[in-house]
Amino acid sequence: MSATIIRNVRLIHLETAAIDSTHIFINKQGIIEKISPVLPDDFEHYHIIEGNNHFVLPGLINLHAHLFGNGNALSAPSTPFLKHLTFRLINTQLGKNWLRSIMRKNAQTELQTGVTTIRVVGEGLYQDILLRQQINHGEFIGPTLKASGPMLSAKDGHGTPFVARESTSISDYIQNCHQNIESGVDWIKICITGGVTDAKALGQAGQVQIPLGEVEAICQEAHKHDILVAAHAESTKGIRIALKAGVDSIEHGFSMDEEIIQLFKNNPKAYRGYSVLVPTFSPAIPFVKLSRKDLGVTELVYQNGKAIYQGMLKGFHQALQNNITIGIGNDASMTLVTHYDFWRELVYCKKLGKLSNQDVLKMATSGNAHILGVEDEYGTIAVGKIADVILLEQNPLENLKALKTISLVIKKGIPVDKTQLPKLKKVDRLLEKMDDKA
Numbered sequence: 001m002s003a004t005i006i007r008n009v010r011l012i013h014l015e016t017a018a019i020d021s022t023h024i025f026i027n028k029q030g031i032i033e034k035i036s037p038v039l040p041d042d043f044e045h046y047h048i049i050e051g052n053n054h055f056v057l058p059g060l061i062n063l064h065a066h067l068f069g070n071g072n073a074l075s076a077p078s079t080p081f082l083k084h085l086t087f088r089l090i091n092t093q094l095g096k097n098w099l100r101s102i103m104r105k106n107a108q109t110e111l112q113t114g115v116t117t118i119r120v121v122g123e124g125l126y127q128d129i130l131l132r133q134q135i136n137h138g139e140f141i142g143p144t145l146k147a148s149g150p151m152l153s154a155k156d157g158h159g160t161p162f163v164a165r166e167s168t169s170i171s172d173y174i175q176n177c178h179q180n181i182e183s184g185v186d187w188i189k190i191c192i193t194g195g196v197t198d199a200k201a202l203g204q205a206g207q208v209q210i211p212l213g214e215v216e217a218i219c220q221e222a223h224k225h226d227i228l229v230a231a232h233a234e235s236t237k238g239i240r241i242a243l244k245a246g247v248d249s250i251e252h253g254f255s256m257d258e259e260i261i262q263l264f265k266n267n268p269k270a271y272r273g274y275s276v277l278v279p280t281f282s283p284a285i286p287f288v289k290l291s292r293k294d295l296g297v298t299e300l301v302y303q304n305g306k307a308i309y310q311g312m313l314k315g316f317h318q319a320l321q322n323n324i325t326i327g328i329g330n331d332a333s334m335t336l337v338t339h340y341d342f343w344r345e346l347v348y349c350k351k352l353g354k355l356s357n358q359d360v361l362k363m364a365t366s367g368n369a370h371i372l373g374v375e376d377e378y379g380t381i382a383v384g385k386i387a388d389v390i391l392l393e394q395n396p397l398e399n400l401k402a403l404k405t406i407s408l409v410i411k412k413g414i415p416v417d418k419t420q421l422p423k424l425k426k427v428d429r430l431l432e433k434m435d436d437k438a
């Protein structure tokens with residue numbers, strides 16, 4: 001690869017909202033070397049990418065995604081027997097290769113639509129770790145992955161057996177946590193509560209599945225290895241356990257009380273001394289915008305989904321009011337959450353939180369980079385940073401929907417080829433119906 005200049009761009013400074021007409025110089029290693037409105041005399045020695053006066057932003061970071069699904073309705077096998085049979089089939093070399101090929105395609109769809117870094121928070125059989133290695137070794141171009149491997153869950157708990165490992169005792173949890181670390185995970189993901197799809201009764205979606213002592217042991221083990229812990233928690237009770245035990249990031253969230261608010265901001269057991277919230281509105285909003293028939297779910301799932309949405313929204317508002325650090329992730333792979341729609345999560349956060357475009361763009365770039373601990377390399381366009389850059393025809397500070405049609409994605413200095421996106425007609429139709437009601 002030769003040194004590159006992205007010529008004639010309008011660089012958006014997200015800190016100030018100022019826009020500069022300039023050129024971006026990238027060295028052979030894919031690092032931004034200089035940002036200058038002056039072209040050198042020998043500029044023909046560089047590889048030139050024509051920026052066409054488009055707007056430029058740092059690549060987006062999706063802080064909560066899965067790669068195993070594409071956004072079509074998720075359906076689990078109906079009996080425990082079928083569940084374990086299916087899992088055994090996937091747990092063969094052929095099965096794992098099949099799974100990884102799906103994950104690769106989904107990761108590349110995220111990249112093509114502007115997501116240059118993903119925190120992957122729950123996959124089966126360590127295929128996310130393998131995929132990350134393949135991308136890092138340059139076997140193919142993909143987003144930067146920070147991966148958690150399989151989640152840690154209780155027996156028959158959330159996500160088991162496909163994307164979570166079961167544990168039944170403290171020593172079990174420690175052993176499974178340790179095995180994830182040995183396998184090379186970047187984060188530990190645990191499921192403290194159940195989820196919408198596995199609740200057996202109304203209000204059970206947020207039922208606690210892992211007790212405090214167990215969560216504490218996991219956090220200690222992970223932190224000992226300088227690894228942070230993210231917890232799926234969809235009830236006040238679940239969040240309290242998570243934060244008291246030292247969890248670093250709460251996924252989805254729910255309404256909080258004063259004790260929880262204070263723990264978020266000052267959490268002696270969290271690795272950094274505080275914890276963050278990552279709400280995920282994309283899979284939750286359909287429950288309040290679409291009919292049960294549209295979603296094709298049971299009345300129980302429908303009602304639980306609505307309750308989870310209301311709790312998540314309350315928690316989000318409380319986090320904003322109390323200056324709790326918030327990250328943006330969309331839970332891609334869940335029903336109606338495709339890999340080409342990350343922009344929607346930004347729109348939801350803006351609308352629901354009454355935030356500015358600048359606020360949410362900062363959250364999805366430098367803010368998320370900070371939470372991920374990669375702010376030295378990613379999240380801003382500056383000298384010394386990796387050249388993960390997206391070009392847009394329209395100004396996203398004026399309209400976030402500009403993110404829907406990204407003209408070019410550059411990953412580590414290399415332009416990403418545009419291929420036909422794997423659009424899902426039925427999903428798109430339902431999402432458009434939701435937009436009409438917005």
Ligand SMILES: [Zn+2]
Binds near residue numbers: 065121122
């Ligand atoms: Zn998730």
